[in-house]
Each structure stands twice: as C-alpha cells, then as structure tokens.
Amino acid sequence: MGTKNNSYDRIYEIVRQIPKGQVATYGQIAELSNLAGKARVVGYALYRVDLKNLDIPWQRVVNAKGEVSNSPLRFGTDYLQRSLLEGEGICFSDADKIDLRKYLWQPKL
DNA sequence: AAAGTGACTGTTA
DNA sequence: TTAACAGCCACTT
Numbered sequence: 001m002g003t004k005n006n007s008y009d010r011i012y013e014i015v016r017q018i019p020k021g022q023v024a025t026y027g028q029i030a031e032l033s034n035l036a037g038k039a040r041v042v043g044y045a046l047y048r049v050d051l052k053n054l055d056i057p058w059q060r061v062v063n064a065k066g067e068v069s070n071s072p073l074r075f076g077t078d079y080l081q082r083s084l085l086e087g088e089g090i091c092f093s094d095a096d097k098i099d100l101r102k103y104l105w106q107p108k109l
Numbered sequence: 110a111a112a113g114t115g116a117c118t119g120t121t122a
Numbered sequence: 123t124t125a126a127c128a129g130c131c132a133c134t135t
Contacts, residue, residue, distance in 0.1 A: 035131095039130085077116085
C-alpha cells in the first residue's frame, strides 16, 4: 500500500455520490470522508477538481449557510455553480440562499 | 523552514 | 439576524 494521499480521493468519491437535485455542505463531506472538522481541506480539494474538469459534481457542495461560497480566486465560477444547481431544479431565495431543509443530501446509513 | 492564505464551521456577542 | 474569533490543515512562497 503505497499511496499516502487517499484523503482527496475519498473526498471525490463522496462528492460523486451526491444525487442530482440535492446538495451537501463542506462539513458534511469532510465528515463522510473521515475528515471531521477539516472542511477547509474539502474546499481545497474541490478547488483542484474544478481545474481538472473531472466528472465530479462539485457544484453540489455549498457552505453551511446554504449559499455558494464566494472567493476572488474563483472569478466567475461561483455564478456558474448557481447556474448549474438551478439547472438541476434547485431554487435560490431572494438572499441567494438554498433551503437546506429541502435540498440537503441525507445519505442512508 | 517559517509564515501567510484559504471553495469552512461552530461559538460567542 | 449578522459579525467577529478561533480552530483546523494543506498548499504556496
């Protein structure tokens, strides 16, 4: 067993399981990836995914407030994220927020 | 090698 | 309700 960076691969595997029309939070992904409390690492991993254009639904991961996270480093990809989510049937409120009570992914035990 | 930065979150006020 | 702090860890300089 030689590889030591399975953490990111685990994150990608979890994100890939988020169903269409639903969203998950960074903290939730971190917990499912055996990285509880390390949500920032998830954000960093997804930042790299976007650059690689992999088949990972990165747009379905939002912050704990139910909103798309903004960053000057993303230029316009935050708008793209919202557009993709709306295309999956997810609605944003007037405050640009998602109703997590309705759309939050709840993986079965 | 040390310090700074960040697609986050929970607590506190 | 929003805003400020601290904690967390990987990556860059």
